[in-house]
Amino acid sequence: MPETTFTDATQPLFRDDAYLSTCEARVTGINARGGIELDRTVFYATGGGQPGDTGTLKLADGRDLAIDATVFGETKGRIVHVPSGDAPLPVIGETLTAHIDWERRYRHMRMHTALHIICAVLKTQISGCQIGDMESRIDLNIPEPPDKQAVQNAVMRAIEADHAISTEWITDAELDANPGLVKSMSVQPPRGSGLVRLVRIGENFDLQPCGGTHVKSTREIGSLLVTKIENKGRQNRRIRIRLDT
Known part of the structure; x- marks a missing residue:
């Protein structure tokens, strides 16, 4: 199948409203592997340790086309919906x-927001993370493994505090002037558009660049269990969590 090109990037509706679950969209391209590109989408594309969304596209003829994955295309700004079968x-x-x-x-x-909380509680940098709907993990730059129960208690206090979660934007220059905002050691915030998206938890609990989707308040995370803390290198500690509800 020949690749069809188009000029406009996909409008990522999830970036401004993570609670949108559906939208109308227009097909703007079909890539060489059969991936579907839209002018706008509620589907989050894989990135930052968060998996891409799955779901369906209801076509004009009434058929439901299953989408097994969502990824960024080869051209910057384009989001590809990968169909099933x-x-x-x-x-x-x-x-x-x-x-x-x-x-x-x-x-x-809920998971993604919980990982931000763990990073903030331990006041360190992230060397990696993987978000799942059943279990997630975060790798942190810590010389000694923290106490599992202490981490659990601190995270639950932050959850129960019901901190509001919001997003804001700063310029690339403002980020350069505040390098401490960047908590990730392995992935730098996307640049090139001139603006960088920040996720804020509470007034002063946590603030860092992130393009992922988050809940509106920490209490929405619900009960959380820290299941394991592992040594993964000289200063790399892996913390595994799962939602208890």
Whole structure:
């Protein structure tokens, strides 16, 4: 199948409202592997340790096309929806309705926010993370393993404090002037548009660049269990968590 090109980037509706679960969109391209590109989407594309969304695209003929993964395309700004199997694809210009698997996404939102809290509680840098709907992990630059119960208690205090979570934007220059905002050692915030998105927890609990999806308040995370803390190198400690509800 030849690749079809287009000029406009995909509008990432999830970036401004993570609670949107559906939207109308227009097909703007089909890539060489059958991936579907839309002018706008509620599907989060894999990045920052958070998996891409799954769900369905309801086509103009009434069919539901299952989407197994969502990734960024080779061209910057384009999001690709990867369909399941060999079902017939929509045509370019077609208007359809996108629906994410909301239950899975919401668990990712709770998990992702919980990992921010762990980083803030331990006041250190992140060397890696992997978010799942059942279990997640975060790797932190810590010389000695922290006490598991102490981490559990501190995280639950932050959750129960019901801190509000919001996003804001700063310029690349403002980020350069405040390098301490960057908590990740392995992945730098995306640059090039001139603006960087920050996620804030409470007034002063945590503030760091992040393009992922998050809940609106820490209390939405619910009961959380720190299941294991592992040594993964001289200064790398892996903390595993799961949602208890």
